[in-house]
Every structure is written in C-alpha cells, then in structure tokens.
Amino acid sequence: MSPPEPTRHLRLSKDLPLDCGRTLVRPRIAYETLGTLAPDRGNAILVFHALTGDQYVASSHPITGRPGWWTKMVGPGRPIDPARHYIICANVIGGCMGSEGPASPNPATGEPWALDFPVITIADMVRAHAALLDALEIPRLLAAIGGSMGGMQALQFAVDHPDRARSVVAIATTARHSAQNIAFHEVGRQAIMADPDWCRGRFLAEGRRPRNGLAVARMAAHITYLSEAGLTARFGRRLQDRDTVSFGFDADFQVESYLRHQGMTFVDRFDANSYLYITRAMDYFDLAGASGRPLADLFRGTSARFAIISFDSDWLYPTAESRRIVQALVAAGAHTSFVELSSPHGHDAFLLDTPELNRVVDGFLRATEALA
Missing domain, CATH: 3.40.50.1820 (Alpha/Beta hydrolase fold, catalytic domain)
Structure with missing residues (x-):
C-alpha cells in the first residue's frame, strides 16, 4: 500500500x-x-x-x-x-x-x-x-x-x-x-521476507504485495496480544461452521478462523516493509x-x-x-x-x-x- x-x-x-x-x-x-x-x-x-x-x-x-x-x-x-x-x-x-x-x-x-x-x-x-x-x-x-x-x-x-x-x-x-519478544518478531519478519511477492522489499515498484507473509506475521503477533484464559473463554475448542472435524487443513476451529480473519484484514491497511522496520525498532529498544x-x-x-x-x-x-x-x-x-x-x-x-x-x-x- x-x-x-x-x-x-x-x-x-x-x-x-x-x-x-x-x-x-x-x-x-x-x-x-x-x-x-x-x-x-x-x-x-x-x-x-x-x-x-x-x-x-x-x-x-x-x-x-x-x-x-x-x-x-x-x-x-x-x-x-x-x-x-x-x-x-x-x-x-x-x-x-x-x-x-x-x-x-x-x-x-x-x-x-x-x-x-x-x-x-x-x-x-x-x-x-x-x-x-x-x-x-x-x-x-x-x-x-x-x-x-x-x-x-x-x-x-x-x-x-x-x-x-x-x-x-x-x-x-x-x-x-526481551529475547522472547525478539523471537516472535523474527518469525513475523521471516514470514514476510519468505513471501515471493515481497520482491526483496521492492513489491510496490513491482505492483505486488506480500499479503500472505504479512498475514502470517500478524497472526503470530496477535497470539501474543491475547491470554490463554481469554482464548479459552472466547473460543475453546469449538468448531467453525461445522459439526465434525474435516480431517484436512481448513479452519476447523473457531480460533483458527479468527486468526485468519485478523491476518487478512490487517494486510489491507499496513505496509509489509513498515512492519519490518517498526518491529526492528522495538527489538533494539533497551x-x-x-x-x-x-x-x-x-x-x-x-x-x-x-x-x-x-x-x-x-x-x-x-x-x-x-x-x-x-x-x-x-x-x-x-x-x-x-x-x-x-x-x-x-x-x-x-x-x-x-x-x-x-x-x-x-x-x-x-x-x-x-x-x-
């Protein structure tokens, strides 16, 4: 964007x-x-x-x-x-x-x-x-x-x-x-940079956007913003729009669907390179x-x-x-x-x-x- x-x-x-x-x-x-x-x-x-x-x-x-x-x-x-x-x-x-x-x-x-x-x-x-x-x-x-x-x-x-x-x-x-928070940020950055549409950071010039990588980065970070008790109370192990598991890799659980939604809505308003730079600034903070x-x-x-x-x-x-x-x-x-x-x-x-x-x-x- x-x-x-x-x-x-x-x-x-x-x-x-x-x-x-x-x-x-x-x-x-x-x-x-x-x-x-x-x-x-x-x-x-x-x-x-x-x-x-x-x-x-x-x-x-x-x-x-x-x-x-x-x-x-x-x-x-x-x-x-x-x-x-x-x-x-x-x-x-x-x-x-x-x-x-x-x-x-x-x-x-x-x-x-x-x-x-x-x-x-x-x-x-x-x-x-x-x-x-x-x-x-x-x-x-x-x-x-x-x-x-x-x-x-x-x-x-x-x-x-x-x-x-x-x-x-x-x-x-x-x-x-902390080391733990730096580690979570690194997972997100690597997800962005592994997306083929990242184009070594020049995706805007190429007319592309690393949507999938940025969405995964957001999903991983969003987990850290919540608590186990809150996740359990809100989602538990409840299934998403189905009565039994699919025995596949669709979003069987409500919590999976929630994270995917968080990821995909995030990419419409945030720049992938900004995510790299701001998380790095936080990691350097001491x-x-x-x-x-x-x-x-x-x-x-x-x-x-x-x-x-x-x-x-x-x-x-x-x-x-x-x-x-x-x-x-x-x-x-x-x-x-x-x-x-x-x-x-x-x-x-x-x-x-x-x-x-x-x-x-x-x-x-x-x-x-x-x-x-």
Whole structure:
C-alpha cells in the first residue's frame, strides 16, 4: 500500500538525525489533533501509538472506516477528553499512514524508499515527535501517554526530554525488549521476507504485495496480544461452521478462523516493509542498555509524575517488566504511581473496555491538572 494522504501533515523544518548514523532530510510527519489548545498551551497530551496503530486515535480510519484505535480512552467524556485537552497523535516515522517510511517516495529517486529507508529506533521516533511539538509551538505537555510500543516511546520521551512533560503514563510496556519478544518478531519478519511477492522489499515498484507473509506475521503477533484464559473463554475448542472435524487443513476451529480473519484484514491497511522496520525498532529498544548506565540514573532529574500500569494476564510485557521500571523511578526519586489491573484479555486489555484502567488514568490526569 502507498501511504494515504493524511488529514494533517507537515515537513519538519530541520533534518532528523538518526541513531544509525544517517539523516532523514526534513521528513514528513502525519498527525491528528483533537480539542483546543489552551491560551497558556498547557493542556496538550501527546498520545504515542503501538506497533500497528497510527495517528487516528479517536477518528475514523481512512482505509477501514472503523473508529479510532483508542476510543475507549480518548473522546468526549473519556479520560483524555477534547473538551479539556488538546490531543496530538502522530504516525511514527517508519510507519505507513503518511509519515516518512519505506513506502514514501525517496527524495533522491522519486520511487518508494523500500529497504533503502534507514533503520530506525524508538529514540528516533521520539525525536520526530519532539520536532513536531516544536513545530506546533508546544513547549511542555500536560501528559505523554502510550501503551505497548507507545509506552516505550513515552518512557523514552521522559528520558530524552526530562522537563517537557508534566506527567507520563506508560501502560503494558517495558524498558527493554526481551529475547522472547525478539523471537516472535523474527518469525513475523521471516514470514514476510519468505513471501515471493515481497520482491526483496521492492513489491510496490513491482505492483505486488506480500499479503500472505504479512498475514502470517500478524497472526503470530496477535497470539501474543491475547491470554490463554481469554482464548479459552472466547473460543475453546469449538468448531467453525461445522459439526465434525474435516480431517484436512481448513479452519476447523473457531480460533483458527479468527486468526485468519485478523491476518487478512490487517494486510489491507499496513505496509509489509513498515512492519519490518517498526518491529526492528522495538527489538533494539533497551532504555538503559544504549547508555551503559543504570536505569534509575536515566530518570534522575525528571520533573514528570509517572503512572505505570500493567495487566495480570499480559505475558507479552508482564507485570515484572513494569515493576522494574517502577523500581528505577523510585530509586531516581520520581513521583511514581503503579497499579497492576486484573483482566482476562492479556496485552490487548489496554485497548479494550477496561473501566478500571479508565478510572486510573482519569484520576491521574486530573490530579496532575490540579497541581497547575
């Protein structure tokens, strides 16, 4: 897929240096905003999206027509409310919804970047977000918030810009990617690259798309977003539109049909090369590792208040990962709140109807606003 024309976009006024040593020349950033910026510019909330998310956090998606990916949290009467907040959400660089990425035209050739696009990191994504805030003339956020990869970006933002957010909310996330998660990502990447329609990354120029490989990558990843208890409750071993097994390799079980549906609907809205680049950025993520310093040292001096939230059924980024972040924040003397919520939905609980999560985030944001 070629990137659609986003509702709002800008080209950065300066080039963007990257951790790999290369530079993106005035890259394009696609973003959405909701609400009205206060006269003192103090009510801005930056929402970071996860791996397969985009800037359409609470507005209709231009490809699928579906509601925004976090309407449970963002919207009228929600914890992040356009009546109170100026809400910003941008597509990450490397993405495929209008920000500079492998499907964007390479300025040097006019053809899609494909694998000529530089390898990026979470820190690079945050660097682009900070440049967007500069362009919007927002010096300091009320909150930086995100779940999963969005939580990684929120933590990275707090480290790289310690005085630029009054509060940080990091949900279902980690300070470093584990070997298990790197392994799952590698399975997905290999599925994409093994698809003959991948064409060594130049499928757009060839008029082809590695749909099957990308669908398998999505299926494998989607399993990690769920929990065993949730899968059992929802599907068990129930058969799909049949009374007996087929003794073949069709989708006999409901869970098989569900995963196939998840895979095939995903390929209509996501670019296969973006999947490679973003998963690689997540794999490289190790907040303390790059500096060689203890994690607590990275948070020293930050003025932000932190809320760290985990779910008891999340095995992708389990509560132990959140506790490690909390321990570092406490050691650094940062104002820190932590809660583990109970949910049968696994990692995806932060995207679903989880009333207790909404209560926690709403209370935390209102307490931050009250300190103004």
